[in-house]
Amino acid sequence: MARTLSILVDGRLLEVTEGVTVAAALLNAGEDTFRDSVSGRPRGPVCGMGICFECRVTIDGVRGRRACLERVSPGMRVITRE
């Protein structure tokens, strides 16, 4: 059985599977809007491999991190739509 860990997404505590990417963890929790575009439209992951930058979120205070390239870690703080 895969182990789980806790991350904080927009202040909400999420139990996520160890080893998955931040993008996968958010999608599995039903969070499909990761950012708002320059004209305020909702956006989520597209390429899944770090090319398109649509999945960028704030991770542990650092803005613009690509959620598809980063694995979850215990206590990680993620902020979407910043």
Added chain:
Amino acid sequence: MSRLRDVSVDVVVIGGGPAGIAAATRGSEAGKRVLVLDEAPHLGGQIWRHLSRETLPAKARSWLDRFDRSGAEGLTEASVVDLQDARVLAVRWNEEVRVRAPHVIIATGARELLLPFPGWTLPNVMGVGGLQALVKSGASVAGKRVALAGAGPLVLPVAAALAQAGARLVVVADRTSASRVLRFAASLAGRPGDLWQGVRYRAQFAGTRYRWGTRVIAAAGESRVQEATFSAGGRTWTEPVDLLGAAAGLVPNTELARLAGCEVRGGGGGVVMVDALQKSSRAGVWCAGEPTGVGGVDLALVEGEIAGLDAAGQPVPPRLLKARDAGRAYARRLDLAFGLDGLDAVDLPPPETIVCRCEDVPCSAFDKSWTMRQAKLYTRAGMGPCQGRVCGAALHAMFGWPPDSVRAPLVPTPVASLISTLESSDATT
């Protein structure tokens, strides 16, 4: 605060997919100090993306195990932002790594060609491979209604993988016309292994029709995709979906090679020109795998082996050169069958459709008499964080514009990182 680290090796390999893994393994087995840089959390690239190695096919496991045994070093979560002469600069979340290596092997793989259509910017509309990458990274599709609208050989394995993961495949579509596909299928007689692999994939979603000559023309929904509209032979129809994977094939990632000054030819980002030993036009720089032309995993492995051996000063066995030439010939047939330059023209989307997703530039903002440089200056298209990696290939497909020149940093980089490398650059010049 970020730190600066200097590393010196014999061979640096950029990209840890099959080509990079094979190159690094061969180089390291020949006694060279080899470092592989990759952006992802794991080595393996897109096709070998995994959460745990046990889930990979035997061939992938055996290469990754052989890489480990070879003593080559892998540095993951490292984005290469600059490559000049024998120096590579990579940025990680907490450090900058400056690599000096007399031999550079570029194995940066390919990305998807994403063509704009109304609604393609809605959440849960992704690439075909993009959807698969997210599933391989742990995203669940169980019970979800999924539609795929792609082009070429990637659609089949992705559909099979999604079905295995419990998705409900409502549409599996390929924009390639049935007549082009039949010509290609006839040419597969000499490659029965590929035919059988295709049949095995197809069996995994036997309940869903595979529609040739079919495109997605629109997606719609409130704040996420809820339905997708398809078009085939003059007929259009709409299906409710939870997820839509849409792409028009693959394009080589040539940005790094172009930045390094390697000769590149052809439309879009082009392909990197290499000689029989995978050497680029730039001394000390080899290139292997998809950047030399999309050809799949087996060809990437062979090209990687050749590049790794040659960069390490080893003779290359004739059987590898033969396998590479056969693989290249097959890749040309694939491109003829599924490439956009063939019979299937690209329709311009409706004027209000967003083309540049970073800057929200609509199709109506462009004038086809422009160049890509003019499009950037007048509309900001391609000036956002992706630096035109998505809209550049689309604009080439739509208007025929060759890409603008490439500049460092290749990936948006915190100013502090660049300053820290500048401050200590006097030590290296």
